[in-house]
Amino acid sequence: MKMNRKNVLRVTTAAAVALGITGLSACGAAKTNSGGSGSGSGTVTLSVQSWVGAEADVAVAKYVLEHDLNTKVKTTQLDEGVSFDALNTGKADAIMEDWGGSPKKVSLYVDDKKTVVKGGDLGVTGHIGWFVPKYLADKHPDITNYKNLNKYASLFKTAESGSKGQLLEGSPSYTTNDKALIKNLKLNYKTVFAGSEAAQITQLKEDYKAKKPFLTYWYTPQWLNSQMDLVEVKLPPYTKGCDSDAQKVACGYAQTPLQKYLSADFVKKNKKAATFLKNFKWTNDDQNEVAAMIAAQKMSPDKAAEKWVKAHQDVVKAWLPK
Amino acid sequence: MSAVVTPNPPSTQTEVAKEPARAGARSALSHPVARRLLPLAVAVVVLAPLAAVLWGSGSWPHALTVDIKTPLDDAYNWTVRNRDTNPVFLYGLLHLSNWADSSVSSVTDLLENLGWFPVITITVLLSWRIGGLRDRRGLKLAGVTFAAFAVCGLLGMWQSTMETLALMLVAVVVSAVVGALLGLGAGLSDRFERILRPFLDTMQIMPAFAYLLPLVVVFDIGVPSALIATIIYAAPPMARLTALGLRGADPGVMEAAASLGTSPVQRLLTARLPLARKEILLGLNQTIMMSLSMVTIASVIGAGGLGEEVFQALSTVDVGKALAAGIPIVLLAVWFDRLTSVAGDRLGAGAAPAGLRWLHGWRAWTVSAVSAAALSVAGWMMFIADWPDTWNVDIASPVNNAVDWFTSHMASGVPVLGGTRTWADNFTLWILDPLRTGLTDSPWWLLVLLAAVLAFLAGGWSACLTAALAMAGIGVFGVWNHSLDTLSQAIAGVVVTLVLGFAIGIVAARVSWIERALRPVLDTMQTLPQFIYLIPVVAMFNVGRSAAVAAAVLYALPAVVRITTQGLRQVDGATMEAARSMGASTFQQIRQVQLPLARPALMLALNQGVVLVLAMVIVGGLVGSGALGYDVVYGLEKSQLGTGMTAGIAIVLLGLVLDRTTQRTGKRSAAR
Structure with a gap:
């Protein structure tokens, strides 16, 4: 029995010492720069x-x-x-x-x-805006102005948007005022978030292939624009500061350098x-x-x-x- | 419409209801279920009208909400401002984060500097030794190892595979140590186990995305957060199985050891732990599998490796490339799985050496190590360190073509049936919409009550209390409507999963070649990163909730099929024989003998289906499910801790509600 207690004691001491050493070594303040160029490796x-x-x-x-x-x-x-x-x-x-x-x-x-x-x-x-496919704009030339969008809302109806027209949105990380825009411009539309750009592009490609009507939040420059002919829908022109209150935005997006x-x-x-x-x-x-x-x-x-x-x-x- | 749809969950619940009544105390059989519900009913009769009068019967009353978003956002801002100066970070957490960084990067450097040839040689020989040098299993294992690593290289993913492997190795070692220590405590002390269990439960129900956000706040983006997230997710099975193994030690052996005058420590080291080694090894296996399934999720917060390849491929909508990055993850899983299961078998068989002496024991290790070193050096001198690009095989374009062809034909080309896109629209219109309206239009107190009653029937008072509190918590935190939206999707997902899973499971249990054919498919589905099927799912089902449900069903299906098949298979052969000799038809055998006898397994399948479907809520957010899944993604990508964290908590609470209403007590430890 004694022997065992001694063993336990020895193990415990060893563990305590080991812990103590690591603890001591950790006592100084850590450096913030761990990755990046901070380590001085020149990477x-x-x-x-x-x-x-x-x-x-x-x-x-x-x-x-x-x-x-x-x-x-x-x-x-x-x-x-x-x-x-x-x-x-x-x-x-x-x-x-x-x-x-x-x-x-x-x-x-x-x-x-x-x-x-x-x-x-x-x-x-960079420029953000609302876009429709060219085949749709050819068919309904006045669709490219936001004032006429309500007339065409039924074209953009989907299972997700219900009785309203669907405005397809992309990844949650993208800058968007669209919810407020729809409300303030009194449009009969609903934003449907694809949740990721991959999902949005897939949806656009499929719709484009099937020549279906769609209205989407989109931006330039974007590589997909070379494969798809999209036309921008005119929103009220951007003036400096018109988007400062996120709830009251009623203008289009700026040209962003x-x-x-x-x-x-x-x-x-x-x-x-x-x-x-x-x-x-x-x-x-x-x-x-x-x-x-x-x-x-x-x-x-x-x-x-x-x-x-x-x-x-x-x-x-x-x-x-x- | 809601009247047609909502009966689905209650109908499964009535099955739950009968179960505890039968399995419970035999003397209680004379009491009908209604009798047991009496106290609850009394409470309801008093409380429900009171609540309805005080706060109305619509959506969750505003008066009962607590704003946790603002304090969370404040906490976030405070942390960001003070992270570089506060002593807690400077002297504590930052060390942890730097340690994580340096340990992972040193393993990565080691693997990369070794070069591909030595890495393959060493892993192959190591696997061979673990499988046994003179054993056929050892040779087979070596073959599997070689094939797995070679394919990773051929797919052009060598470097990413090494990065992922390095993170995995560190994560697995730490998870195993942490899990084993917790399991040791839980295996030896009843009190510790009681305290630990709810923590382990929460760690497993909570979707990983929910804790990514606070981790990022504290540890910043990158390897440390990814590592800790992986450990949180992967340590519980190790802890559970270690505890289970220690508790299951043969009392006779323990008694014998005690009578020999051994100390408790000696008994632990020489009897208990060795007796539990099979369970511990199974725990290790599970830990490895869990941490592999975190690879892609971890790359959302900058873990790099294969997960990042998957994401980068997704940004160009390149399914083929994403698959090329996903396959190595599956292969690593296969390799680790075989390795640990072979090691487990050999441990179980005990050391019964035969043949040449230098082919087992420490001599065999030496043989393996020396030959690995020699071969590595030779290979290192002959080959260049980098994997030669010319060996790469491009699978991306054929895969993309195949997926395109498949989705476009399925999406709208099916004659008469209309194609998946039409189905998806109808599913949204006729199932998801009414279900959601039904839930959001129900009085809030009714839903809390429903959760309480269902949980009571399933698991008694403590489950009832948990479920009711969790349901109420969703309302209190102010995410009632979004949660109900997510709940409606989850319920629809679970029903579809169960219908498909039980059907496939029943067929597989009866026809063995189907089961054999299904097994690799199920394995792949379980380990392939879910993000890969985002694009095909959207192409087939349109952006929206249907796509999210489809993704969840795909994810949860394998587990349900497996458990169903296994449960049906285990039905006593004699009973089946008796049924057959009495002239029961195949259908009668399934319905009247197999299904009732396999009920515990089917209930477990239901519970697993629920938990897994809920785990996919976030991925649903990436294909347009909206609601909680979207909120979590939004919170993470826009650094809105308030929104993201509240949604994450709501998912945990929903998980608790669903888990408690579908899980029978008493079976819990066996179920895991």
Whole structure:
């Protein structure tokens, strides 16, 4: 019996010592920067959002960083909103394409905490709107004005929208005022959220194939627009500040110059890569070209980037830090 | 319409009702069910009119809601602002998060730096050794291992597979240790088990998405959150089975050990634990399977690996590519499953060595290790470390073509029947809509009462109390209507799952070649990430609640089919023989003998169906189910902790209601 108690004691002491050592080693304050460039390894972590346009930005930036600046690049798939959190903690170093969907986070991190800095225009102008297929607009030319939408509401009825017309929405992470718009413009429509872009695109493709009428929240630049002929429905024109009260919005969406954001720490530590990312600027057409290669031709992002960079050496040269 | 549809859940409930009455105390048989309900009925007669007078009989009364969204949003903002300065984070949680990061990334680095050839060699030889070097099973296992890893490489997923494998290994080790310790406590102390059980129940009912959000708030996006989410999900089976194994130790052996004068510690180490090794190994197996099923969900919060590949493929609506990333997950599951089950068999058989000495025991380990090292070095010098791209096989385009063809023909091309899109519309119009209207139009107190009565009939007073409180909680948190919307979808999903599952299960139990043919299909369905069938489901059923129900049915069906088949198979052969000799037709045999005798299994199938359908609510949110599923996704993607968390809690509460109203007490430990 004594022997056993001794054994137990010994085991307990050993465990206590082991715990104590690990505990002691953990006593200091932990460093926040665990991933990203914070570790000083020189790796740049780019955040990729779920749409293909962003994937195209990141693919090209990655290709140039790796081939012209000899920098290792990691990409991590994050949604728009959480990307800012990742930049704040240093889990990611750059967002290549922000649509202005998280103004609160921008003010918190960029203005208050100064952990995230602006990276300038991407050069691409994003636009959100309501779209109908061209075959439908050809048949009913006046359908492209919101004032006439009520007349056609029955065309867009689905099982989900009931007696109203369906306005198909995409992923919950996208910026949308559509619920308020429908209410304030007194439209006989109902938003139906597809819940993910994959679901929305699948639905659009199927409807388009069957030449069915549909009305959808959609945006440009988008790779699918090269495969589908869509026509925008005119909403009341956007004026500055008309969308400031989310409940009272009664105007269409702005033309948004898409923005880049960088982690402040990264800018300090990796000047060369940061300068390059700040210089990175291309057009809607450029982005569409790469996005279509990825999405429609099913090329790997790396291959698509390689092809585009080789064909546009002059553009790329201007981005490189002197 | 609601009158036609709503009877469905009560009809299953009457079966539940009879069961406890019969299984309960024999002396209580003289008391009719109504008698047992008497106290409840008295309470209702007093309370219901009072509640109706005070707060009306419509939707949940506003006066009885508590706003938890604002404090949750405040908490979120506070955390974000103070995460870098508060000592709790700086000295505690951040260490945890950094440890998680570094341990996963060191395993990833190790696997990646080793290169593909040494990794395959080592895993194959290790599997061979575990299966037994002189054993045919060992050779077979080695073959399975080789095939699994080779296919991962051929699909062009080598690097992602390694990332996932690294996260998995760390998650499994930690879950197993945590689970084993909890199980040890629960196996040795009754009080500890009583405290632990509700926690384990909650951990398993709660959809993983619900706790992703708070984890992200505290640990930020990335590996730590993913790792902890996986551990929360995967540790319970290990704890449960360890406890079960320890409790099931043969009393004779324990008595013998005690009479030899051993101390409690010695008894534990030399008798109890070895006796429980089969259960513990089964627990490990379950833990591995659970953590693999978290791979895709974890990548929503930045875990990387195969899950991220699946998501990236989805963003370009590329089913084929998503499948190419999903197959390695299935293969890893198959490999781990075989590995642990072979190891379990060998442990169970006991060590009965025969043949050459150096092929078992520690010598065999040495042989395996040395040859693995030698081969690895040789391979490493001959091959380049990266998997050669030229070996990759592209399955994406043929798969996409096949899926396109299938969905477009099913969607609208079926003559007479109209195709799945028409069915989906009708399902929404004639089943989901009336069900939802029926639920939302019912007086709130009636629904709370209904939950209480059904749970009482199924599991007695404690179940009744839990169900009623959970139902009321949904109202109190202000998500009454969204929850009822989700509930209507869940009920429809469960009914469809059970009808299909029982039908398939009955056929499979009678015709053995069908069962054999079904088994790999069911295995694949259970391990394939659910996100892969989002696109085909939308293509066939349109965006909306029908698509969500279809996805849930696909997910829950395998378990129901399996349990039904197994339950029917276990019906005593002599009873069946007797029925046959009395001239019962096949139909009579099924209806009057097999089904009644298999009732416990069928009830378990019902309960599992309910839990699994509810687990798919979130995936439903990604295909247009709206309601709670959408709210959780919205909360996660827009960092709205208030909305997301409240919806997550509501799903847990719905889960509790559904679980308690379908699960019989007394069978609980056997059921899990």
